[in-house]
Amino acid sequence: MNENEAAVRPASRKEKRPTARKDMTKIGWTLHEMRRGKMGYFLVAPFMILFFIFTVLPVLLSIFFSFTIFNMLEPPEWIFLDNYISLFLDDDIFLIAVKNTLIFASITGPGSYLLSLLFAWFINELTPKLRSVMTLFFYAPSISGGAYMIWQLMFTTDQHGIVNGLLMKAGVISQPIAFFQNPDYIFPLIIVIALWTSLGTSFLVFIAGFQTVNRDLYEAAAIDGIRNRWQELWYVTLPMMKPQMMFGAIMAITGSFGFGGIITALVGFPSPDYCAHTIMHHLSDYGGTRMEMGYASAIAVILFFMMIGANLLVRKLLDKVGK
Amino acid sequence: MAKERVSKLRIRKSNHALNRSAAGDFGINLMLLIFAAFMVIPLIYSIMQAFKPLNELFLYPPRFFVVSPTLKNFKDLFRLMGTSWVPFSRYIFNTAFIAIVGTFGNVMLSSLAAYSLAKLKYPGRKFLFNMIVYSLMFNSTVTGICNFLTISWLGLVDTYFAIIIPAWCSTTGLYLMKQFMESSVPDEVLESARLDGASEARVLWTIAMPMVKPAWLTLIIFSFQGLWGTGASIYIYSEQLKSFSYAMGQVLAGGIARSGAGAASGVIMMIVPILVFVVSQSNIIETMSTSGLKG
Numbered sequence: 001m002n003e004n005e006a007a008v009r010p011a012s013r014k015e016k017r018p019t020a021r022k023d024m025t026k027i028g029w030t031l032h033e034m035r036r037g038k039m040g041y042f043l044v045a046p047f048m049i050l051f052f053i054f055t056v057l058p059v060l061l062s063i064f065f066s067f068t069i070f071n072m073l074e075p076p077e078w079i080f081l082d083n084y085i086s087l088f089l090d091d092d093i094f095l096i097a098v099k100n101t102l103i104f105a106s107i108t109g110p111g112s113y114l115l116s117l118l119f120a121w122f123i124n125e126l127t128p129k130l131r132s133v134m135t136l137f138f139y140a141p142s143i144s145g146g147a148y149m150i151w152q153l154m155f156t157t158d159q160h161g162i163v164n165g166l167l168m169k170a171g172v173i174s175q176p177i178a179f180f181q182n183p184d185y186i187f188p189l190i191i192v193i194a195l196w197t198s199l200g201t202s203f204l205v206f207i208a209g210f211q212t213v214n215r216d217l218y219e220a221a222a223i224d225g226i227r228n229r230w231q232e233l234w235y236v237t238l239p240m241m242k243p244q245m246m247f248g249a250i251m252a253i254t255g256s257f258g259f260g261g262i263i264t265a266l267v268g269f270p271s272p273d274y275c276a277h278t279i280m281h282h283l284s285d286y287g288g289t290r291m292e293m294g295y296a297s298a299i300a301v302i303l304f305f306m307m308i309g310a311n312l313l314v315r316k317l318l319d320k321v322g323k
Numbered sequence: 324m325a326k327e328r329v330s331k332l333r334i335r336k337s338n339h340a341l342n343r344s345a346a347g348d349f350g351i352n353l354m355l356l357i358f359a360a361f362m363v364i365p366l367i368y369s370i371m372q373a374f375k376p377l378n379e380l381f382l383y384p385p386r387f388f389v390v391s392p393t394l395k396n397f398k399d400l401f402r403l404m405g406t407s408w409v410p411f412s413r414y415i416f417n418t419a420f421i422a423i424v425g426t427f428g429n430v431m432l433s434s435l436a437a438y439s440l441a442k443l444k445y446p447g448r449k450f451l452f453n454m455i456v457y458s459l460m461f462n463s464t465v466t467g468i469c470n471f472l473t474i475s476w477l478g479l480v481d482t483y484f485a486i487i488i489p490a491w492c493s494t495t496g497l498y499l500m501k502q503f504m505e506s507s508v509p510d511e512v513l514e515s516a517r518l519d520g521a522s523e524a525r526v527l528w529t530i531a532m533p534m535v536k537p538a539w540l541t542l543i544i545f546s547f548q549g550l551w552g553t554g555a556s557i558y559i560y561s562e563q564l565k566s567f568s569y570a571m572g573q574v575l576a577g578g579i580a581r582s583g584a585g586a587a588s589g590v591i592m593m594i595v596p597i598l599v600f601v602v603s604q605s606n607i608i609e610t611m612s613t614s615g616l617k618g
Binding site for chain 1: 341342343344347348351352354355358359361362363365366368369372380381382383384385387432433435436438439440443444445446447448451454455456457458459460461462464465466467468469470471472473488489491492494495497523527548551552554557568571572586589592593594596597600601604605607608609610611612614615616617
């Protein structure tokens with residue numbers, strides 16, 4: 001794969017740089033370049049070997065196992081598409097998981113992305129000291145370990161929880177509400193908590209991005225007829241920040257598909273009526289508990305393509321910024 | 324005409340920033356304030372809980388602020404630690420070992436690979452970097468199942484290395500390092516060092532690495548923060564190999580009688596990464612400024 005890709009590249013530039021390579025074949029030139037660049041391979045190898053073992057290989061193996069029945073004890077048995085067929089036709093809980101994951105990701109993904117972008121922009125207008133304090137405030141929830149458990153304490157089932165206690169004292173409710181047991185409350189609460197913890201790497205990327213925009217551009221834009229801050233953001237700032245927005249989007253999308261752990265910690269597994277059951281939960285149920293590796297791999301493959309698909313879609317959308 | 328505009332601009336700029344209305348400023352700062360409160364109140368509340376004596380923890384109606392702060396919860400926590408079956412210092416050692424060895428390996432391997440991808444030319448390096456970018460687009464849930472198989476085949480189950488080695492090849496760090504290296508280490512400097520006869524290892528170590536100090540500080544912090552939070556892992560079942568975060572979680576799971584100690588443990592878990600970020604904020608922001616993905 002690697003060599004094939006490499007073999008194509010120098011040929012496409014053949015016209016631009018007529019050098020000694022004219023005398024060689026494509027493959028000969030590539031080998032020559034590879035020999036010259038052996039230090040590069042040598043330095044990149046340790047990382048790439050581990051990366052291959054722990055990231056590339058698992059993806060390829062998952063795709064293979066997803067066509068089999070595999071319980072880790074006996075050798076895998078080839079059943080082709082049966083896992084996928086039973087996922088979509090027989091497994092009602094999987095369909096709930098898909099629905100929940102899609103709703104959850106389509107709210108928290110764009111939500112966290114827009115919050116990060118908007119607040120990074122607001123914060124950028126502050127004085128440097130205030131800016132670093134505000135950055136800390138917004139970023140802290142995403143790094144403070146299990147701090148989201150405090151939400152469980154705030155929404156405790158009895159009157160000692162601060163939310164129930166205050167609502168009861170104010171006379172809004174007479175009985176404490178079991179927030180984390182009632183499906184009506186769980187989903188919105190989880191989304192709020194997910195957004196609370198989601199101003200992470202992409203937020204920092206935007207904070208840094210706004211600072212790198214050249215100030216002179218704003219004066220030039222004002223002369224060209226930019227009249228308010230929103231126009232300035234859309235036509236001047238964001239196009240300059242497109243690379244950062246690209247990277248921020250990747251981080252936000254990957255994050256929005258990965259909140260399963262927080263959900264389990266807050267509402268337990270399985271959640272009441274499967275109201276917060278996501279594909280991640282289904283995956284760890286079959287892969288971790290039931291040891292049905294073939295079936296679990298099929299779930300993993302679907303999740304993989306959902307995430308890659310969402311990323312490629314968003315990259316397309318981001319091309320429209322500033323137009 | 325244009326000249327007139329410019330002078331107008333200058334005048335406006337002297338009393339107010341470009342394209343900013345006072346009403347807009349007010350609205351935006353109000354929103355900023357409301358959301359900042361939303362972000363911080365839960366964190367402040369958990370600190371408050373940690374300093375409340377037992378009767379305040381179970382007060383009705385509940386109060387947000389602590390009235391008579393006490394250190395009793397922290398004392399209880401340390402007493403609980405003293406009575407645990409595995410000495411508590413062992414949990415701290417486990418987390419420290421995993422965090423230090425994992426972070427060191429990640430920074431070393433990422434630096435070597437980033438230098439190679441950013442500054443050396445050889446067939447296939449674009450392909451390798453594209454693979455790294457694609458790997459950022461999905462999370463470890465997808466690879467989890469097969470990694471369980473790989474780690475058992477390698478015989479790493481129930482060792483520190485089941486957590487450490489996968490951490491060595493975390494791609495976010497490599498990505499950030501490569502982007503930073505590409506934009507802040509000029510090729511000419513490296514070239515002139517090579518002409519002076521410096522070996523590639525020497526160029527990397529004495530010229531490139533000092534120039535990307537913000538990037539490797541950022542890597543250290545991200546990697547440390549990730550590993551510090553390592554909780555219960557499916558790879559580790561021996562009690563004496565489990566992490567600090569796991570042990571803290573056990574305190575929290577101890578029920579109502581331990582509410583106070585649980586709150587104290589939560590504060591300890593969250594204060595460390597926050598302090599680390601406070602110290603390193605400017606370096607991290609500098610690294611992030613080059614993190615953009617073109618295309």
